[in-house]
Amino acid sequence: MPENKLYFEDISEGDESPELSLEVTRTHIVKYAGAGGDFNPIHTDEAFATSIGLPSVFAMGLMQGGYLARALADWVGVGNVRLYKIRFTGQVWPGETIICKGKVARKYEQDGKKLVDCELSVVNHNGESKIAGTAVVALPSKE
């Protein structure tokens, strides 16, 4: 899917993004470690993780942060995002299904720009929070 053409006029407060959902596996974590460079063994080495009392390895916060960013960019266009802010509220363990989504909280104009504030979240299949986030997006206008 190329850059989405979403216009300011197309959206309303309360609109929701398409959901991005996936079951996180150790392979996802290792792939992200390879590309992102975070080889902290608590994320990649099961023997190490269990030796310090963890149930298993767990995902890097910026991995699920990356999936949420992907959902946001697919929805509003990567070039339109002005601010992306995320708070890590829970660790993501292999076998969990995560659901990334966004919602329009506010639509307004400021300094000649057409802006949208979004609320973002990553939750697991039981609805437990993993990330609470916000974004500010500047959208093109049809005018």
Place this chain on the structure above:
Amino acid sequence: MVNEAIVGMEFPPFELPIEKGKIKEFARSLGDKNPLYSDEELAKSMGFRSIPAPLTFTATFLHHVPDENFLLNMMQEMGISVATSVHGESEFEYLAPVCAGDVLTVAVRVLDYYQKEGKRGGKMNFITVESSYTNQDGELVQKDRMLFIERESAV
């Protein structure tokens, strides 16, 4: 031990080249099939100078440029314990596009520090580190902020 003296601490600036191959690899690692991250002609047709960086792409420098242990070394210099701290928040402020072919200069500094009583006793340290990215044309293109939360032992 972390204290307010770290506010304003700066780390030596370094160059971060934005590479096509690295963008493609990063996007793939997140299952992102958007052709914008691999097709330069498509990216140009949509108004980008070249392939744009995915939203969280810049954060990878912490683990490969200027040193694969940059994050660990930085935490050590600030006096943050890796064992009792977590990465609590991340914020990315996009001022202008970051595209393949750009060479960014990255300046990292400690923006803020405060301490609070933890809910389960003991003190909690909150440290915000900001990375500012300036491109080859001298334009400030992005600022990232990371919050570290450190739990001090109650003893």
